[in-house]
Amino acid sequence: MHPALSIIVFTTASGLGYGLAAVLGLGLLDPLSWSTKIAHVLALLLIGGGLISSTLHLGNPQRAWRALSQWRTSWLSREGVMALVTFVPLTLNAFSVIFLDRHLIWAGLAGTVLAAVTVYCTAMIYASLKAIDAWHTPLTPASYLLFSGAGGALAASLFAASGTGPWAGLAIAGMLLLVAAWAVKLAWRNRLQRRPRSTPETATGLGAIGKVRLFEPPHINDNYLTSEMGFRIARKHASKLFRIAFAAGLVAPLILAFIALFLPAGGAMVLLALAVLAFGAGVMVERWLFFAEARHAVMNYY
Amino acid sequence: MTSLPSESTPKKLGLVIDLDVCVGCHACVISCKEWNTGGYGAALSDQDPYGGAVSGTFLNRVHSYEVVPEGGEVVGERGEARIVHFPKSCLHCEDAPCVTVCPTGASYKRADDGIVLVEEDMCIGCGLCAWACPYGAREMDLSAGVMKKCTLCIDRIYNETIPEIDRVPSCVRTCPTNARHFGDLADPGSDVSKMVAARGGFDLMPEQGTRPVNKYLPPRPRRNLASSAPVQVEDTSGARGLLAWVDSMLDRI
Numbered sequence: 272m273h274p275a276l277s278i279i280v281f282t283t284a285s286g287l288g289y290g291l292a293a294v295l296g297l298g299l300l301d302p303l304s305w306s307t308k309i310a311h312v313l314a315l316l317l318i319g320g321g322l323i324s325s326t327l328h329l330g331n332p333q334r335a336w337r338a339l340s341q342w343r344t345s346w347l348s349r350e351g352v353m354a355l356v357t358f359v360p361l362t363l364n365a366f367s368v369i370f371l372d373r374h375l376i377w378a379g380l381a382g383t384v385l386a387a388v389t390v391y392c393t394a395m396i397y398a399s400l401k402a403i404d405a406w407h408t409p410l411t412p413a414s415y416l417l418f419s420g421a422g423g424a425l426a427a428s429l430f431a432a433s434g435t436g437p438w439a440g441l442a443i444a445g446m447l448l449l450v451a452a453w454a455v456k457l458a459w460r461n462r463l464q465r466r467p468r469s470t471p472e473t474a475t476g477l478g479a480i481g482k483v484r485l486f487e488p489p490h491i492n493d494n495y496l497t498s499e500m501g502f503r504i505a506r507k508h509a510s511k512l513f514r515i516a517f518a519a520g521l522v523a524p525l526i527l528a529f530i531a532l533f534l535p536a537g538g539a540m541v542l543l544a545l546a547v548l549a550f551g552a553g554v555m556v557e558r559w560l561f562f563a564e565a566r567h568a569v570m571n572y573y
Numbered sequence: 574m575t576s577l578p579s580e581s582t583p584k585k586l587g588l589v590i591d592l593d594v595c596v597g598c599h600a601c602v603i604s605c606k607e608w609n610t611g612g613y614g615a616a617l618s619d620q621d622p623y624g625g626a627v628s629g630t631f632l633n634r635v636h637s638y639e640v641v642p643e644g645g646e647v648v649g650e651r652g653e654a655r656i657v658h659f660p661k662s663c664l665h666c667e668d669a670p671c672v673t674v675c676p677t678g679a680s681y682k683r684a685d686d687g688i689v690l691v692e693e694d695m696c697i698g699c700g701l702c703a704w705a706c707p708y709g710a711r712e713m714d715l716s717a718g719v720m721k722k723c724t725l726c727i728d729r730i731y732n733e734t735i736p737e738i739d740r741v742p743s744c745v746r747t748c749p750t751n752a753r754h755f756g757d758l759a760d761p762g763s764d765v766s767k768m769v770a771a772r773g774g775f776d777l778m779p780e781q782g783t784r785p786v787n788k789y790l791p792p793r794p795r796r797n798l799a800s801s802a803p804v805q806v807e808d809t810s811g812a813r814g815l816l817a818w819v820d821s822m823l824d825r826i
Contacts, residue, residue, distance in 0.1 A: 272704075330698015330718025337695055338676035341575045347701055348676035401670060401781055402707035469707065469778045471638075475659055476775045476789055477592075481642035486656055489602070489634035492626055496709045499700065568781065569709035572636055572661065 272403065273502040274562035281325035282393060283555050285354075286415065288317025289386040290423020292361050296383035298374040299441065300427065302367075304434030310427065311365035318361075322354055346399050350392035357385040390419045397561075404467050405565035410459040417452035418557075422550055424448055425524060429543040432536050442528045442543065449550070453521045456557065460513070463564060474571035485573060500567035509564055512556055520553020575675045577668065582687035585759040586725055587665050587786035588745065589768055593793045595752035597637050597658030601744035605633040605662070605723075608743035612728045614693045618716030630714045632723045633662035633744055657792055660753065662744070663710035663723035664777065664785030665689050671702035671711060671722075679720070687759075687786060688727060693719045707781045730755070758786055 292314040300307040326332045339355070341348040360382040367375045394415035397406040424445035431438035471485070472478025493501070504512075524546035531539035531546070609632055610617040619629035636659045645653030665682075669689050672680045679695035680702050682688070691702075698718040703711040711722045726742035729735065739746060741755045756765035765788075768774065774788035809820045 328700070330700075330713060330715075331696065334677065334695065334697045337678070338697060338699070341676050341678050344575045344673040345676045345701075347674065347699065351676060396674075396701070399674065400705050402705060468780050473778050473780060474707075475638055475657070476777055476791065477638065477640050477657055479791065480640045480655070480657075481645060482640065484639045484641070485636065486639040487597075487637035489636050489661075490628070490631075492628050494628050495630070495703070495712045495715065499703065499713075500709070567704070568707035568778065571778075572709060 272562045272565045272567060273499050274559045275328050277324045277327040279555060279558045279562070281321040282415075282558050283321075283551065284317045284324065285321030285393070286390060286419040286554070287422040287426065287551060288314050288319075288321060289357075289390050290419035290421070291426045292318065292357075292423070293383040293386040293420065294423040294427040294441070295368075296360075296364065296379035296381075296386070298376060298379050299436065300431050301434055301436040302374045303372050304436065306430045306434035307436075308369045310430035311368050313426075315358075315361060315365055318354075318358075346392055346395040350389060350396060353385065353389040353392050357382065357389050360385060387416060387419075390415055401468075402568040403565050404465070404568075405459075405463055406561075408459065408462060410455055410462070414452060414455045414459055417448055417455055418554055421445055421448035421452045422547070422554065425528065425543065425550055426547050428528070429540065429547055432531070432540045432543055438536070438539070438543075439532055442531060442539075446525055446528050449521060449525060453517065460564075467566065467568075469568045469571050471571045474568070488573060496569055497573060500569050501573060502563055504560075504563040509560060512560055516553045516556035516560065518553070519549045520557055523549040523553070575672050575678050575680055577672055577682055578684040578687075581667065581759070582682075582684060583759065584686040584757050585665075585667070585786045586686045586688055586730070586755070587758050587765075587788070588662070588725075588742065589754040589756070589758075589765045589774060589788050589790060590660055591752045591754070591768075591772075591790040592657050592659060593790060594750045595635075595658040595660060596750055597635055597656075598749065599635050600747050600749055601660055601753060602631060602633050602635055604743045604747035606631055608726060608729070609721075609724070612726075613724050614691070614721070615714055615717035615719055617721060618714050620715055630712045630721050632710075632712070632721060633660060635660045655792070655795060660744070661708065661710070662787075663689060663725075664708060664783070664787040665723075665725065667784035667786060668782060670705040670707075670781075670783060674701045674705045676701070688725050689722065690724055690727070691720050691722055693717070696720050707778050707783065708785075725755075758788065 326335050338348055338351045342352050360378040364375045364378040364382055367373050391412050394412035398411035401407050424441050428438045428441035428445055431441055471483040475483050477483050527542045527546035531542040606617055617630040621627050638657050638659055639654050640657055641654045665687055669682055672682050677695050677697055679692045696719040700713055711720050714721045730740050745753045745755045754765050756763045758766055769788045772790040774790050776785050812820045
């Protein structure tokens with residue numbers, strides 16, 4: 272699948288934003304502290320920026336409002352609806368924390384639950400597509416949710432360390448979620464080695480005669496299908512990129528957050544900030560591979 | 574509405590494509606583009622039409638495959654490989670995955686005849702339906718920013734202003750070898766259903782669970798030329814008069 276930058280930015284930014292919003296909703300950070308107020312603004316900016324980015328790839332974005340109508344069958348529509356609904360408690364709680372110095376328990380918890388549901392809907396857009404073997408598994412929403420939670424907990428620990436609240440617990444929770452997220456991701460990636468559901472033989476129905484090979488393509492240049500679905504990445508680059516994603520997205524933040532546990536708040540703040548940045552970069556590469564390594568059934572015809 | 578019809582549609586209009594007969598001339602591709610660029614919805618645009626990187630939107634394409642039997646050899650014209658030309662357009666699936674993923678309701682399957690269509694005024698061009706289709710039947714028109722697909726020439730098959738013989742999809746009407754057939758696959762008595770039953774018509778990628786309406790007829794087994802009966806010497810003993818004389822003279826030289 273073609274890794275479109277707008278979609279990668281969207282899933283990375285909104286994933287981190289929803290994760291942060293979900294952790295903020297638990298009310299573990301001191302609402303009097305400036306860093307907590309900034310955290311609320313940042314979560315909304317990440318979510319909003321991600322959603323705007325996601326509309327950039329539309330052919331007719333002026334009609335995007337129509338996408339809220341088909342929530343009965345379409346995960347994309349469900350995601351749109353849930354994103355809007357989630358904004359209500361998140362904005363309410365953010366307003367209260369920023370201007371009234373008060374955390375709203377029910378709005379906060381509603382925001383946490385709805386943020387998780389929205390991330391689940393995002394992941395299900397991909398996981399529901401049977402034509403793309405790599406995505407069609409419950410491991411896809413599991414990894415999206417865990418990555419979102421890990422990023423959120425790490426970012427929240429950074430803001431807690433910058434303020435006055437206790438942060439070590441959040442950092443430890445972030446580290447545990449990080450390990451869980453990558454464990455699921457490794458299992459997800461192992462699935463890529465499995466025999467694909469469809470082959471050129473089943474795609475053409477000519478398997479009864481023999482082995483099928485494309486003799487002459489229907490068009491000489493790329494078309495929409497081959498540029499959208501036919502993205503190919505060399506295996507050696509894919510494994511190198513995965514190692515980069517693994518190092519930046521797991522190893523670096525894990526080590527940084529672990530060292531931070533033994534430092535005073537000032538030093539911990541710097542290390543946790545670096546951990547969040549490394550995590551963000553690692554997840555960007557991971558998301559790029561999520562698309563680049565996924566093979567679409569239509570390529571059996573090419 | 575992107576919910577699929579709750580019951581099987583009373584009619585299942587679709588195509589039956591005979592892979593034994595298709596010669597890969599691409600006439601259906603051109604005929605389809607020509608009819609549909611001026612018909613239902615936005616025109617089928619081309620990008621960089623006179624340049625080196627030309628590409629465009631088509632609703633029907635012909636692939637050509639080489640099929641090699643198990644243990645078969647590929648040695649020039651004497652090898653065991655055979656070429657199969659393979660036209661591909663929307664299969665108007667009964668469980669069309671492209672319809673249910675549509676967030677706007679632009680994609681729908683007609684409850685009466687099962688044709689899958691896109692209401693272009695409602696399409697936001699997100700491309701998710703093209704991702705959901707395992708067959709590559711949908712192509713985004715990069716100029717109009719909306720999804721295009723085979724309409725089964727809905728503006729021909731029900732069109733009472735054109736002669737009855739033309740009320741079939743453009744690809745079917747134009748095929749010079751009669752490799753494409755149009756009809757109601759829900760009716761076991763229709764020509765297309767009989768063809769499918771007689772020739773063992775099959776679905777593409779049945780494992781995707783889409784239950785396509787369109788069927789493909791397999792190429793017939795290849796016969797060895799040597800095993801065919803030799804051409805008989807013709808009997809000319811009945812010839813009289815001038816023709817008898819011409820016959821005997823031609824025999825002599």
